[in-house]
Amino acid sequence: MLRTLAWPPAHFALSLILHGKLRAKSYGLAKRRQALVVKRHFCYFFVFNFAASMRREMELNLFKV
Incomplete structure (x- = not known):
């Protein structure tokens, strides 16, 4: 089975719930994802303002x- 960093195993969220955890201990992927979201929103903001x-x-x- 091919695994990538973008898609955790299907049982990942379920295992967190069963262990009573709201989120994983490691925030590495979440931080990188958040940085990408911020960059994307900045680009949208810049393009929208430029067009306006x-x-x-x-x-x-x-x-x-």
């Missing part, structure tokens, strides 16, 4: 005539 500023600029140029 370009749109405003185009609207201002249209009304200058």
